[in-house]
Amino acid sequence: xxxxxxxxxxxxxxxxxxxxxxxxxxxxxxxxxxxxxxxxxxxxxxxxxxxxxxxxxxxxxxxxxxxxxxxxxxxxxxxxxxxxxxxxxxxxxxxxxxxxxxxxxxxxxxxxxxxxxxxxxxxxxxxxxxxxxxxxxxxxxxxxxxxxxxxxxxxxxxxxxxxxxxxxxxxxxxxxxxxxxxxxxxxxxxxxxxxxxxxxxxxxxxxxxxxxxxxxxxxxxxxxxxxxxxxxxxxxxxxxxxxxxxxxxxxxxxxxxxxxxxxxxx
Numbered sequence: 001x002x003x004x005x006x007x008x009x010x011x012x013x014x015x016x017x018x019x020x021x022x023x024x025x026x027x028x029x030x031x032x033x034x035x036x037x038x039x040x041x042x043x044x045x046x047x048x049x050x051x052x053x054x055x056x057x058x059x060x061x062x063x064x065x066x067x068x069x070x071x072x073x074x075x076x077x078x079x080x081x082x083x084x085x086x087x088x089x090x091x092x093x094x095x096x097x098x099x100x101x102x103x104x105x106x107x108x109x110x111x112x113x114x115x116x117x118x119x120x121x122x123x124x125x126x127x128x129x130x131x132x133x134x135x136x137x138x139x140x141x142x143x144x145x146x147x148x149x150x151x152x153x154x155x156x157x158x159x160x161x162x163x164x165x166x167x168x169x170x171x172x173x174x175x176x177x178x179x180x181x182x183x184x185x186x187x188x189x190x191x192x193x194x195x196x197x198x199x200x201x202x203x204x205x206x207x208x209x210x211x212x213x214x215x216x217x218x219x220x221x222x223x224x225x226x227x228x229x230x231x232x233x234x235x236x237x238x239x240x241x242x243x244x245x246x247x248x249x250x251x252x253x254x255x256x257x258x259x260x261x262x263x264x265x266x
Contacts, residue, residue: 008142019060020088029218031060033122033255036215037149038064040259041118042149044212045070049117052141054106055124059085066098073116075102075109106137113140118147122257126152126193135207138210145264148209151257155194158240158252159222195253200258209260216253217241 022028042049047069053062056074058081064071066089076082082101089099097220102109106121107128119138128134138148201211219240224234244250 007221019058025220025230026218026265029220029237029254032217033151033257034060034064036074037061037120037122037151037215038068039214040149040213040257041065041070041120041147042068044259044261045118050071050115051118051120052106054121054138055127056085056118057081057100057123059088061120061122062099063089063092063094066094067092072099072119074099074104075104077103078140079103106118107134108136111141112247114143115141116146117143118149121148121150123151125150126195127195131193131203132207135203135209137175139208142262143157144262148204148262149202149257150260151255152193152195152200154216154254154256155196155199157219157254158249159236159254167234195256197256200256204258204260206208209262211258211260214251214256214258216244216250216256218254219244220254 019027019031019034022031027195035254045051051070051072053059053065053072053074056062056076059074061250062074062085074084074085075084082103086239106124110246119142121138125134126129139151142148198215200214204211219237220233222236240249240253244253
């Protein structure tokens with residue numbers, strides 16, 4: 001977790017500007033992930049209930065949930081992220097009575113069981129050494145019948161040509177003999193888990209949740225096109241996003257947002 005904290009401390013400003021001043025295609029994907037998650041929570045929970053934003057980052061999910069009427073406890077291990085979260089909430093005139101900010105690792109935090117009606121954990125699970133332990137911790141924090149919305153990067157996706165891009169990248173690296181971007185290398189090092197519908201369902205089931213629905217999104221980072229032009233990336237993202245409205249291909253996007261319910265008998 002020290003690597004995770006260090007990465008987000010060093011890149012905190014980007015994770016705020018990506019939402020507030022989106023420029024590259026990945027920024028718009030983050031915004032879309034946030035919208036899907038908030039819509040999922042709003043579809044199952046009533047405003048005014050308590051929600052935990054686990055790994056709140058710069059606070060965009062917290063902000064959206066507070067604006068919908070929820071009380072939010074926002075938690076992150078990066079103090080720089082929490083500072084940006086505070087700043088972004090203050091800039092929108094959000095009263096501190098509507099939220100609480102906490103610097104802590106959710107997995108180790110001293111929080112009473114069954115404290116929340118819902119939890120949003122976006123960009124959270126893939127950084128955990130033990131996914132089952134992390135999900136069991138989140139389960140304990142949710143009231144019976146409560147809602148978990150969680151996300152994770154997709155393993156088999158259109159943008160990497162269903163795995164063939166690995167061969168292309170290996171050849172490219174061999175030909176160029178270039179050093180990888182250090183920040184990108186760290187991100188790949190700390191984000192160690194990838195998901196599909198079946199894997200998410202099994203992980204959630206084994207942790208006391210019933211998966212209700214999912215939404216894959218973001219068709220970006222096409223291996224070959226990325227070397228040529230950003231216009232190609234944008235075109236393919238828009239094309240496959242529109243196509244996913246008619247064909248069941250959204251599960252092969254770059255990221256997946258899942259909604260699950262804790263057993264009412266827990």
